[in-house]
Amino acid sequence: MDIDHTHFPLTLKQCRVISEIMKKGTEKDASVALNLSQPSVSRALSQAEQALQVTVFTRGWSGVEPTSVGEVVISTCNNMLQAIAETERQLQNHVSSPLKLTHYVEWRHLMIIEAVVKVGSASVAAQTLGITQPAVSKTLKEVENMVQQPVFSRARRGLITQPAAKQLASLYLRISPVAQSLLHRLQSLPHALTGRLSVGMLSFSCQDIVPIAFASILKQHAGIRLQAMQGPYHMLANALRQGEIDCFLGLMRKGPIHPELVELPLLNAQYALIARSDHPIHKEAKTLNDLTNERWIVARHGTPIRDYFDSLFRNINNIPPIQALEMLTFASSEELVIHSDAIALLFYDDWNIKQLNPRLKQLAIALPKPECTIGITLHRERQSDIIKAFIEELKLTILNKLRPLHDVTSDAKTRQKHKKKSDQ
Incomplete structure (x- = not known):
């Protein structure tokens, strides 16, 4: 027995x-x-x-x-x-x-x-x-x-x-x-989504929307165990391939480096040149050529930001002095710019650029094709109901985040139409 x-x-x-x-x-x-x-x-x-x-x-x-x-x-x-x-x-x-x-x-x-x-x-x-x-x-x-x-x-x-x-x-x-x-x-556990949701985040990526999406999932699905961690692209890509994480968010590349991974766009963003608000460069610089002797803080090689930066100055046959930026959050990188004479190349969605720290200011220099996309990278064969629920929460969070901007734009267009009618 x-x-x-x-x-x-x-x-x-x-x-x-x-x-x-x-x-x-x-x-x-x-x-x-x-x-x-x-x-x-x-x-x-x-x-x-x-x-x-x-x-x-x-x-x-x-x-x-x-x-x-x-x-x-x-x-x-x-x-x-x-x-x-x-x-x-x-x-x-x-x-x-x-x-x-x-x-x-x-x-x-x-x-x-x-x-x-x-x-x-x-x-x-x-x-x-x-x-x-x-x-x-x-x-x-x-x-x-x-x-x-x-x-x-x-x-x-x-x-x-x-x-x-x-x-x-x-x-x-x-x-x-x-x-x-x-x-x-x-057997008597609630028949709700259960399991682990482990999300990786590249530098500067979605730190303001992931916690909101997580909070919504916690309210709806008490059986889901949530995790978030940060790391460089290759580390997160390998972790995703090995099943250590379920997805990761960040600036999308020209395509994932592994065939078993797929990218899903979530949020439009744009590159921006940022310096502290009282930096004399705001008055002195009119074009990129005026910035070649400045000290720069840019992400390391192998990132979309660095590729874009190199392309900017390659076109004018000049690469300025650079220090690689290893900060993981907007807050820490912006503080670095505030307390230095350096200029940084960062990226922002529409909401974040309008909410820029008042001690910072975007340089009034037009950049060629500054558009970029923040997206989520998934494993082609491992897309569970939990991941799908997370993506839906991200989309809803982004929609709610950008809605005030859309409302303002819509109101401005409406006012312009009324003004034209009144002028006529």
Whole structure:
């Protein structure tokens, strides 16, 4: 009789594996902590997911990450393991040798202890559980080795329960209902979108709309686990290909660098030359030729901004002194410009350029074809309902963000029409 699989969806070994993978972040590190081989850890996790019919972990940005249903499984495992650890601490007070309960105890140990405590006989407990008496006796010896103290003493009329057995039986009665109810808990989760949404962001890209889209998703889909991280293009593209993230946002290139990736445009933007508002260059410069001796802050090579910058000055046969800009947010890059004499080439959508920091000013120099596009990069074959919901929220957020500008433009056109009519 396999007590673990007959009565419980997860073995306690599987619980230990799941909990340790969560703590360490990788199966390899978990195997070291548990003193198990990595194949053994992988097998235990796979068997647990098959038994529960859920995915507990998914590959993430810096290791494995729990899914939303995985969070429920992990919480359940941790609660049971903490109860076991607390019982071990109590039992440790009676002996000096270190105990092994938390590392090796399984359901059969606790179930057999509880059965013997209840009936006071190894043979009767064996009959009750449908196993042999030698199996019961062998299990009792294993438990005594774990707790380093007797669990029963013999008497004419049967076995006398020792304090250790009472504590272990009480432990079983506390945690067994938690384990047995796990499947029901998972099945009764709301039928809403669940899983992970991990979004990468290139420098300066959508920091003002992603949190709003995230907030809307949180309200509608409590079962989605949200993440956002920043990084350079090649890092995010590789992370997307490997399934560590689900998508990333930023300035669109002339096409993704990998055939399995696709780009979806979201928001029109334009390149802009920015300097601090009191910079004398605003009065002195009329064309790009007037800027060649200035100090510049521009994104590094391999980015659309740098490609555009190089094309600007290549056309006038002059490349000015440059410092690569590694800042990740508009706020930090703008602060750098405010506190320096440098000029920066940045990009803004219509709303952000109108909301420019008053300590900054756009240079009144027309740029050739300054239009650019902010978009989202997806994996061609991995576009889940969660990602689709996120894209819809992004589009709605962008629409709401730009609507006041559109309303102002519409009002201005209406006023012009009325003025023409009145003039006529």
